Amino acid sequence: MDIVLLTAIIASLFLLIGAAEPLAARLRLPYTVILAVLGILIGGGAIFLLRTELTDALNPVAEAILALPIRSNVFLYVFLPTLLFQVTLGMNLRRMLDDWVPILVLAVVAVVVATLSVGYALSWASALPLAACLLIGAIVSTTDPSAVVSIFRSISAPRRLARIIEGESLLNDAAAIALFGLFIGFVMLGVPDPTLREALTRFPLLIGGGILTGWVAARLAVGMMSLFGRYDLAQISVSVALPYLAFIIAERIVGASGVIAVVTAGLTLNLMGPGRLPPASWANLREVWDLLAHWAGALIFILAALLIPRILEEVRIGDFALIGVVILAALAARVLILYGLLPLLSLIRLSPVVERPYRVAILWGGLRGAVTLALALAVTESVGVPVEVKRLVAILATGFTLFTLIVQGTTLRWVIRRLGLDRLSPIDQALSNQVIAVALQTVREDVARTTENYELTRDIVRSEAKRFGERLDGAVKAAEENAEILDRDRITLGLIALAGAERDAILARIRDRTMSSTLSERILSDADRLIEGARTGGRLGYQRAARVSVGYGRTFRMAVRLHNRLRFSRPLGRMTADRFDLLLSQRLILRDLHGFIDGRIRRIHGRRVADLLHELLARRAEAVDTALEGLRLQYPGYAEELERRFIRRTALRLEEREYDAMREDGLIGAELHATLMQDIARRRAGLDSRPRLDLAVEKAELVRCFPLFDDIDGKARKRLTRALVTRYVNAGDVLIRKDSQPRSVFFIASGAVEAESAGQTWRLGRGEMFGQMAVLMQKPRRAEVRAIAPSTLLVLDEARFRRLLRRSPAVQAAVLDSARKRGIAPETLFPEGLDAA
Known part of the structure; x- marks a missing residue:
């Protein structure tokens, strides 16, 4: 086939492709249907031209179309x-x-x-x-x-x-x-x-x-x-x-x-x-x-x-x-x-x-x-x-x-x-009317200031203001007609807007490169989940999605199992580092959203909704701070490294903005600006690689800071560090079930748990232990224990706990103090004395 003719045919096909999309939109048909019809018409037309005697001038084109290498x-x-x-x-x-x-x-x-x-x-x-x-x-x-x-x-x-x-x-x-x-x-x-x-x-x-x-x-x-x-x-x-x-x-x-x-x-x-x-x-x-x-x-x-x-x-x-x-x-x-x-x-x-x-x-x-x-x-x-x-x-x-x-x-x-899928839902229609009314009010105020600054003709300004006011009155009337819907759903509408603003803030930080690109998709996914949760479940859906963004997911739990059972710690170390980055980013974003509530949502939905959203946002920030504080307690050195890294990335972005402003103002030339940008890119590349989290080193540091283990010597502490197993739990997870057989003792490294027995409840926090009573008494568990916050526990099996108890007066004192609070006699726990424990 002649290469010129083939090129002309392919170029013509691209012209058809370009025309098909606007044609499909005009005819309100799927784009693929238009392409298929065009292809059938071209193929059928080529066959018709070859078989008719009306004209022979287009036969070479028809032959070229039918001879296309379509395999x-x-x-x-x-x-x-x-x-x-x-x-x-x-x-x-x-x-x-x-x-x-x-x-x-x-x-x-x-x-x-x-x-x-x-x-x-x-x-x-x-x-x-x-x-x-x-x-x-x-x-x-x-x-x-x-x-x-x-x-x-x-x-x-x-x-x-x-x-x-x-x-x-x-x-x-x-x-x-x-x-x-x-x-x-x-x-x-x-x-x-x-x-x-x-x-x-x-x-x-x-x-x-x-x-x-x-x-x-x-x-x-x-x-x-x-x-x-x-x-x-x-x-x-x-x-x-x-x-x-x-x-x-x-x-x-x-x-x-x-x-x-x-x-x-x-x-x-x-x-x-x-x-x-x-x-x-x-x-x-x-x-x-x-x-x-x-x-x-x-x-x-x-x-x-x-x-x-x-x-x-x-x-x-x-x-x-x-x-x-x-x-x-x-x-x-x-x-x-x-x-x-x-x-x-x-x-x-x-x-x-x-x-x-x-x-x-x-x-x-x-x-x-x-x-x-x-x-x-x-x-x-x-x-x-x-x-x-x-x-x-x-x-x-x-x-x-x-x-x-x-x-x-x-x-x-x-x-x-x-x-009815082409119509807005009542809640979306209500949001549309309310947003249009507020937006037009803002536009009218800005237009009034603009016309005053430029000293435009008063008659023209008056006529245009009247025309614009009629449109604004129509928007306000439409919003008032939906007042009943807004009263019922404005909290949901406010949450959707708030989640959307959170997503926009995340995108802005990703573009500025002040937020880790490694977790960009994960952070955006959490924001999308908030939007969908608010749209489908209102306040409860939003709160449920917020808990998911802070909690431990399935992949994290799988990494914990690999770490606990196979001692394969690399996935857990990477996910824990990701969790640090994620929580730091969430905390920064949440603090900026209060301004959005006051600047936008309060004008659209009123003070009561704005105050409620402030409260929900404060609870989310508190949950993030709690989870972040728990990680800091576990890995204090690593948390400092990540925060330093964030500050350096922010400083680099601010420095880049300054150089861009100087270039636009003509203070520096293009060559100097390019050199400065290359230097920033080199320093930024060094910050893109996140410091590695070594769980073994961090666990040893955690054990060293645990008050109950202060009186244990160096070698015994190393053996204890190897024996302790790290376990991560989410709020609501059941740690001990009633009437289960005692096999382990738990030490709380971060977070908090709640125990319930015989109608009574008590809470335990960082530095405390639980599960030791049933182990020492050799009886089924009488209490059910569940986490009330994302927590990190150190778990020790029964045999090693008994050896620890013999060596550590601090642990002995903690066990006796817990027994006295529950009215349990020491001889019940140690019938043959502490030395035989």
């Missing part, structure tokens, strides 16, 4: 890695972990159910072998919910729903293509009826090999990118190479799933990138990938649609019945998941509730698209697949894709409008 390998090896990789970079992984159950159900279970449903339905309705029917089921089971995501975002749908659909869009491609690779192997090998055992024996290699390949490739790429430092273009170039190399290595060398490898590589880079790359570099990388994915998604859709007219030329009357079977079976499978499995999982509290209107929208929004057409094209190009199977795969996949795009895609907005 399945182009889709799978060029476009698909780009799409999958970009989706993983844009995902909020930590928040998606909150909804991993519905995501996996829709992305994996739904794909498997749809594959089986379509496969067995076709096997019953046609003469195709079961392997070929299951292959068709795998091809049509992957959805393209990008249109639904964009529509939900445009109507301010809950972020949780958008996250679920984004997770589905990523993982269902991986699951469907993995199943496709499995069943096309059976078809090409001539296995008509594969057994479940045959499928399962190959599936672990596809998944496991892909995960390992993607993880190793991403780790190597991140290491290379971190070496390149401030060279943004070099880092972006490495990221572009990563998905393609991971895909090719997995497919061609390892024999695993390239899709799984690309997804794993993207997830790994998403988790590691923000901590290893400067924030500006990471933002630039994300922007480049957004553009690449936009082009790749549009090209894969429009090129695949070019093939549709040629594929449909071979359709027969009986094929329409099979297309109907595929449509019904696929919809039935999706209905089963959305209305059967998901409500069941919500009922047993394994999954968050997905409201019925959103389930309808997800059901009707299950559009199929370019990936389905690309997989069908791969089958038609396979030499080992029978001709009739090729024909039916192409026709059924194309027919089903056209149905979803033309029927479901064009009616999707109508369905959403009928469900």
Whole structure:
């Protein structure tokens, strides 16, 4: 093909891609539907031009269009890695972990159910072998919910729903293509009826090999990118190479799933990138990938649609019945998941509730698209697949894709409008009216000052003021009409605004680089959780999300188990250091939010709401200070190092601002400014590496500062330090249950616990111990003990505690004092004297 003509065609396709988006917005149709229609029109027009005698002048163009190198390998090896990789970079992984159950159900279970449903339905309705029917089921089971995501975002749908659909869009491609690779192997090998055992024996290699390949490739790429430092273009170039190399290595060398490898590589880079790359570099990388994915998604859709007219030329009357079977079976499978499995999982509290209107929208929004057409094209190009199977795969996949795009895609907005999802909720409408009224009042005051300063003509000012006042009166009237809603929900509205301001403050500190980039995603995730908690649960939801941000999560508890049972301390040391950084950042942000309450929320929602928010914010700050103080008590030296690091980072940012101001004022030249910026970048690079937390050293220091262990000599103290096990607990955790057998004694390093026995309660704090009475009396526990604050405990087993008791008069005195307070005679604890204890 002539390179000039090919270049002209590709450039023309980019023109169509540019025009498709505004056209889709004007027609209120999904963007992918417009691309598919354009592709079908171009492909059909090229065929028409070649077969008509109306004109021969455009025949070379038509021949060039039909001769475009549209192969399945182009889709799978060029476009698909780009799409999958970009989706993983844009995902909020930590928040998606909150909804991993519905995501996996829709992305994996739904794909498997749809594959089986379509496969067995076709096997019953046609003469195709079961392997070929299951292959068709795998091809049509992957959805393209990008249109639904964009529509939900445009109507301010809950972020949780958008996250679920984004997770589905990523993982269902991986699951469907993995199943496709499995069943096309059976078809090409001539296995008509594969057994479940045959499928399962190959599936672990596809998944496991892909995960390992993607993880190793991403780790190597991140290491290379971190070496390149401030060279943004070099880092972006490495990221572009990563998905393609991971895909090719997995497919061609390892024999695993390239899709799984690309997804794993993207997830790994998403988790590691923000901590290893400067924030500006990471933002630039994300922007480049957004553009690449936009082009790749549009090209894969429009090129695949070019093939549709040629594929449909071979359709027969009986094929329409099979297309109907595929449509019904696929919809039935999706209905089963959305209305059967998901409500069941919500009922047993394994999954968050997905409201019925959103389930309808997800059901009707299950559009199929370019990936389905690309997989069908791969089958038609396979030499080992029978001709009739090729024909039916192409026709059924194309027919089903056209149905979803033309029927479901064009009616999707109508369905959403009928469900009422395009309207603001009463609480959002109330917030909108109130904010507009306050904003317009502020604008009117500013305009009045501006017109006075510039001495504008009084008649013009008077007429414009009247016009503006009418708009303000309308906004105030709308706000007053919602007074009842505001009275009931203004606290919730204030909390949403407060959480939003917290997120904005975090972003500002990340941009200023006064906040650790390592934890930027985690801190932003906590802010998003506050917003969602306030929106869905009001004050209780906000407080629940605030407790989660301060408490110990599942991964922290897992790291504690590794430390306690296997003596593997590196993950716990890293997470404890992260917790230090997180709490320091939270404390700084919370102190700045009081000004936002007084400056903004008080004007919108009144004094009572503002005072309540001040109180809630003060409680959060107190919880953060308590947790931070507990860490300081455990690791005093490390806390000082982190605070010094923060002060130095802040000083660097202020110094940078001064140099920028001098450059703008002309006090220094460009060359001197560049030199000063390089010096700041060098010093900042040294501060980006956080000091390492050595838990063994810190525990020894903690034991040395513990009052009960003051009278123990050096060697015995070292043995005691090795024997003590650190245990981290959250507020509300039960430490000792009533009637349990005594096996350990607990020493409180930080925090506080509450014990309850026989209707009485008492509290213990830092430096005290509990559990010793039951150990010495050899009786079941009579009290239940639970933590009332995030606490750190040192745990000692029974045998070592008895040895400690013999050596330490301070511990003996503490045990006797505790016994006297509870009315327990010393001889009950030590019937043979203290020496025999």
